Amino acid sequence: MSTKAKLLKIYVGESMRYKGQPLYRALLFKLKDAGLAGVTVTRGVEGYGELKTVHTTRLLELSADLPMVIESVDAADKVNAVLPEISKMVERGLIFTADVAVHKWTK
Numbered sequence: 001m002s003t004k005a006k007l008l009k010i011y012v013g014e015s016m017r018y019k020g021q022p023l024y025r026a027l028l029f030k031l032k033d034a035g036l037a038g039v040t041v042t043r044g045v046e047g048y049g050e051l052k053t054v055h056t057t058r059l060l061e062l063s064a065d066l067p068m069v070i071e072s073v074d075a076a077d078k079v080n081a082v083l084p085e086i087s088k089m090v091e092r093g094l095i096f097t098a099d100v101a102v103h104k105w106t107k
Contacts, residue, residue, distance in 0.1 A: 002101040006076040008036075010086065012093040013055075014043065015065040024068040027089060031072055034082040037105075042069045049094075073100060 008031075016023040024041050031039045044067035046056045055066050072079070079097060086095060 002103045003105065004076070005073050005100050005102045006079040007098045007100045008072045008074075008079045008083075008086075008095075009097075010070040010090060010093060010095050011049070012068050012070070012090060013049070013065040014068050016092070018089055023089065024070055027070050027086065030085060030089065031070070031082060034078065034085075036072045036078055036082070037074045039070060039072045042071070043067075044069065050092075073102065 010027060012023050012027070014022070014024070018026040028039050028041055044055075046054065047067035048054045049067070076099075083095070083097070
């Protein structure tokens with residue numbers, strides 16, 4: 001048996017800032033304050049965005065702006081409630097949601 005939920009996924013650059021702190025960290029705490037069940041921040045090893053500039057951790061091609069992915073899964077109403085605030089915080093990046101079926105959720 002599965003439970004319906006919503007996946008929130010945000011892509012930003014590692015060097016992006018919000019009120020003096022890394023944007024990914026500000027988003028983590030905004031989602032925590034909004035009561036979302038959990039949040040994971042992942043640092044990409046390579047990627048590119050809308051400007052098509054490749055960012056990488058390769059030693060000879062070191063880039064300072066690696067992709068950061070912030071994701072959370074929770075009830076649709078909780079995710080939808082925080083979206084307007086998140087959208088204001090992310091000036092450049094990608095925010096999307098998707099309906100998901102949660103098959104196991106332990107506490």
